[in-house]
Amino acid sequence: MPSGAASWKDPVPVVWSGAADAPLTARIRALAPSLHAGERRVAEFVVGDLALAIESTAQDLADAVGVGRATVVRTAQTLGYDGFPQLRVAAAQELSHVHVASTDDTLVGSLRAAADRFASRIGDSVAALTEESLRSAISALDEAGRVLIVANGLSSPLGLDLQLRLTAAGRPAEILHDALAQRIAARQLSANDVCVIVSGSGANETSLAVARAARDAGATVLSITSFARSALASGSDTALVVPSMSDSFQDELLHTSRVALVLVIETLVDSLIKHRGPRGREARDAVLRELGNALSEP
Incomplete structure (x- = not known):
């Protein structure tokens, strides 16, 4: 484990380090x-x-x-x-x-209430992010030889979304869905590579095992999670913390939402494209050309 890295078993106590005006x-x-x-x-x-x-x-x-x-x-x-x-x-x-709170108990009313609730909290999604952590994440993704993305459970769709977006941005990334294959791939990374772990809870043992394997291999571990003092965040080189839209950890487990994480992932890739300059623009232009070729006239 690199000097100064946190223990996976004993997260280091921290205080709030996000935006000063965060709710x-x-x-x-x-x-x-x-x-x-x-x-x-x-x-x-x-x-x-x-x-x-x-x-x-x-x-x-x-x-x-x-x-x-x-x-x-x-x-x-x-x-x-x-x-x-x-x-x-x-x-x-x-x-x-x-x-x-809405008093409309219809299905449409429930949907509208949920949308209003998300809208009132969407600004909180970036409250824990810092300029330093975002720059570190973007630089790591840009400069890495290999990028391995790991996401399990309800975070799996986010991992695939990130992999497709990075590839479209000219930053090829790989994703595996088998737990053993994830650990094997992570252990074969080098000091020039990045392992991105997407986990809302930051406590998924399968994902933590992969993160440990990546760190043992000397790779940079970048995590995207909802809890600042989770084992995953504490053991990562860079952690992008995106507060949960839920009121409590129990609510997060029962009514899991990944809306905020999706927003940050999309914005992270857009920022990477901008950071890469001509390379990013050329990759996006190539994607648009392929999309144009794939569309047929009605």
Whole structure:
């Protein structure tokens, strides 16, 4: 394991390092589910009732969830605030933008409500990303000899989407779907190669095994995930953290959405094309020519 790399078994504690104006609940979604038990109870209380959190003192909240006042303050600091008063201000700011839930219980109404919910949170998708992490990811993809993409479970379609987009951008990439084949391919990478792991949870053991194999081979590990303190993010050279659209880790498991990850993947490839200059434009022009040839007149 390279010097300074995090252990796959023991993620390094981190504090919020994304955008300074990121919403409170987006920060919580990105850092969950790896908050310490007491911090998690505080965070769940805040997400569950922003209005009550605003009206509570640190001691009130501590008493309500059964932790010490210091845990409440530490949670606020982990989320990137100087203390609990600043967290309360952030909660008030976010609450002012909350949309009123739809009372339309028809199928179309449910669909409209889901679309409104996504629309209100889509800006949170980039809240945890930094200029440094994006530049690092783009440079790694551009300069790599080989790019191996790994995605399992519900993230599998995203991996295929990324592979097709990169190939169309003139950056050939490979993807394998068999777990053993993934590990074998990762172990055969070199220090000049990149292994991209796409995993919403960042805890898929099959994907983690591939990431370990890639790191053992000396390759760069680039992850795209929803949780900043997941084993995958902590063990990657570069992690693009895209906060989940769900309210909690449980909700993420039950009602998994990959909308935010799709947006970031598409934008990442577009940025890569721009970064590659003439090479990127020529590759895109070639794709457009082939698309034109494949279309027939009605």
